[in-house]
Amino acid sequence: MVLLIVISDLLSVISIPLALVLHRKSERAKLQVKPVATPPDLLGCVSGGVSAYDHVLAGLNLGWIYLQRGEFSEAFKEYQKAFVLSGGGVPDIADQAYAFAISGHRNEAIKTLEQLKKLSKQKYVSPYLIAEIYAGLGEKDQALEWLEKACDEHATSVIFLKVEPSFDDLRSDPRFQEMVRRIGLQ
Numbered sequence: 562m563v564l565l566i567v568i569s570d571l572l573s574v575i576s577i578p579l580a581l582v583l584h585r586k587s588e589r590a591k592l593q594v595k596p597v598a599t600p601p602d603l604l605g606c607v608s609g610g611v612s613a614y615d616h617v618l619a620g621l622n623l624g625w626i627y628l629q630r631g632e633f634s635e636a637f638k639e640y641q642k643a644f645v646l647s648g649g650g651v652p653d654i655a656d657q658a659y660a661f662a663i664s665g666h667r668n669e670a671i672k673t674l675e676q677l678k679k680l681s682k683q684k685y686v687s688p689y690l691i692a693e694i695y696a697g698l699g700e701k702d703q704a705l706e707w708l709e710k711a712c713d714e715h716a717t718s719v720i721f722l723k724v725e726p727s728f729d730d731l732r733s734d735p736r737f738q739e740m741v742r743r744i745g746l747q
Contacts, residue, residue, distance in 0.1 A: 617647045633664040655690035662697030689718040693727040705736050
């Protein structure tokens with residue numbers, strides 16, 4: 562069974578595919594972007610009321626679904642499209658690094674991780690994103706250290722800590738369990 566999602570607003574771009582991934586239903590999900598006749602103009606608007614930002618989010622969500630299904634080449638295609646449309650924002654770079662990490666491209670993941678750390682000197686990079694990459698690399702201690710930083714600075718993404726697939730391998734660690742309890746998710 563394939564679930565077809567047509568993008569009509571920002572809420573559907575984010576919430577439906579994200580919910581499927583977080584509930585480990587990605588094997589049944591397929592996000593289909595509503596075809597748009599014209600490319601985004603300089604203001605980021607496209608025909609049919611779907612913005613370039615909607616397309617970026619759709620690409621990131623579809624890439625995430627492909628990652629969870631182990632379809633790495635498809636995930637990279639979607640991430641690349643989102644990267645081009647967004648101009649290479651921090652979340653796009655982090656998602657690519659995580660994809661490199663879990664697909665066995667360790668050197669590319671580490672290179673991209675270092676790029677993010679360097680970028681963090683110029684703009685905000687959530688420690689949560691860094692933690693995801695370390696988790697994808699299998700570096701549990703580093704992942705937990707960066708998750709602690711994310712919790713300490715009250716990064717908004719920590720609300721997903723209990724269900725985030727990136728952290729599945731950390732769930733049995735007492736430090737992770739304590740973190741989940743401490744921030745009130747248990």
